Amino acid sequence: xxxxxxxxxxxxxxxxxxxxxxxxxxxxxxxxxxxxxxxxxxxxxxxxxxxxxxxxxxxxxxxxxxxxxxxxxxxxxxxxxxxxxxxxxxxxxxxxxxxxxxxxxxxxxxxxxxxxxxxxxxxxxxxxxxxxxxxxxxxxxxxxxxxxxxxxxxxxxxxxxxxxxxxxxxxxxxxxxxxxxxxxxxxxxxxxxxxxxxxxxxxxxxxxxxxxxxxxxxxxxxxxxxxxxxxxxxxxxxxxxxxxxxxxxxxxxxxxxxxxxxxxxxxxxxxxxxxxxxxxxxxxxxxxxxxxxxxxxxxxxxxxxxxxxxxxxxxxxxxxxxxxxxxxxxxxxxxxxxxxx
Numbered sequence: 001x002x003x004x005x006x007x008x009x010x011x012x013x014x015x016x017x018x019x020x021x022x023x024x025x026x027x028x029x030x031x032x033x034x035x036x037x038x039x040x041x042x043x044x045x046x047x048x049x050x051x052x053x054x055x056x057x058x059x060x061x062x063x064x065x066x067x068x069x070x071x072x073x074x075x076x077x078x079x080x081x082x083x084x085x086x087x088x089x090x091x092x093x094x095x096x097x098x099x100x101x102x103x104x105x106x107x108x109x110x111x112x113x114x115x116x117x118x119x120x121x122x123x124x125x126x127x128x129x130x131x132x133x134x135x136x137x138x139x140x141x142x143x144x145x146x147x148x149x150x151x152x153x154x155x156x157x158x159x160x161x162x163x164x165x166x167x168x169x170x171x172x173x174x175x176x177x178x179x180x181x182x183x184x185x186x187x188x189x190x191x192x193x194x195x196x197x198x199x200x201x202x203x204x205x206x207x208x209x210x211x212x213x214x215x216x217x218x219x220x221x222x223x224x225x226x227x228x229x230x231x232x233x234x235x236x237x238x239x240x241x242x243x244x245x246x247x248x249x250x251x252x253x254x255x256x257x258x259x260x261x262x263x264x265x266x267x268x269x270x271x272x273x274x275x276x277x278x279x280x281x282x283x284x285x286x287x288x289x290x291x292x293x294x295x296x297x298x299x300x301x302x303x304x305x306x307x308x309x310x311x312x313x314x315x316x317x318x319x320x321x322x323x324x325x326x327x328x329x330x331x332x333x334x335x336x337x338x339x340x341x
Contacts, residue, residue, distance in 0.1 A: 007154035012239035013146030019239030022270030025247035034325030042327035054084035060291035061111035063092030077104035079306025141214025218258035231264030256284030274316020282337040
């Protein structure tokens with residue numbers, strides 16, 4: 001992977017405190033195994049939003065896979081499908097969503113950002129549903145890009161032949177010229193940002209479940225339940241937006257306690273091994289999203305690299321479950337894990 005691409009895909013915002021905190025939170029977790037349990041017929045299978053999953057993790061949405069492999073998102077999706085793992089397609093995909101759906105039917109979750117207006121956001125979401133996607137993931141934690149020092153230092157730029165092809169016809173927000181005393185962010189960008197009423201409107205108008213990605217506070221999770229979100233993803237955008245935001249694992253238990261253990265709460269950030277998946281599940285998550293390990297697999301060996309990384313994660317999860325005394329996902333319980341602060 002080039003220095004420029006490494007800065008884009010693997011670095012975080014600012015001093016990368018949040019990026020590091022995500023991984024450190026899992027490193028602090030301790031698991032208490034329960035030996036001599038009956039483990040015959042075990043499985044990593046579970047359900048999410050009423051649909052079966054072979055294992056409780058999905059490929060996180062990330063942009064511009066063609067920077068890492070010529071086949072782009074198609075290579076990632078096929079590698080995931082080979083291991084019976086779902087992939088969430090980013091709105092900033094470098095491959096057309098219809099081509100992607102034709103190449104990998106199991107990739108049926110679509111992630112988007114707020115596109116500046118209700119109409120534009122609804123149009124992109126509707127185009128995804130028309131292409132065959134069944135679940136919409138709305139990212140709410142990145143109204144502006146974080147200050148990514150390493151990306152700036154590496155002078156990362158997209159090559160001219162790689163663009164967010166699925167957003168080609170989406171109107172971009174038009175900002176008025178700066179006047180004396182205006183703030184670049186608050187006066188030019190803030191008017192186009194959504195609020196809870198906008199998100200509630202989108203949920204009401206979508207003929208598909210909408211999951212909100214970027215929740216870090218229990219009250220925001222409760223608000224998501226109130227407006228009808230099908231689930232939430234506890235996420236700090238992989239430490240790429242607000243440096244200093246809490247590690248996702250540290251806030252996960254309180255969010256689950258607020259919305260109840262039956263509500264679909266997912267988590268991402270800092271997950272590198274199968275044991276991390278077990279810790280996240282014991283802390284209340286129904287499933288996790290995995291990003292940077294997949295990025296590395298795609299960069300090294302394309303479709304095969306993605307498949308290999310996901311196979312390793314699933315194998316490691318199975319070994320961790322066996323050693324902890326868990327035959328099924330339902331056997332993974334909160335008292336198994338202690339999160340050292």
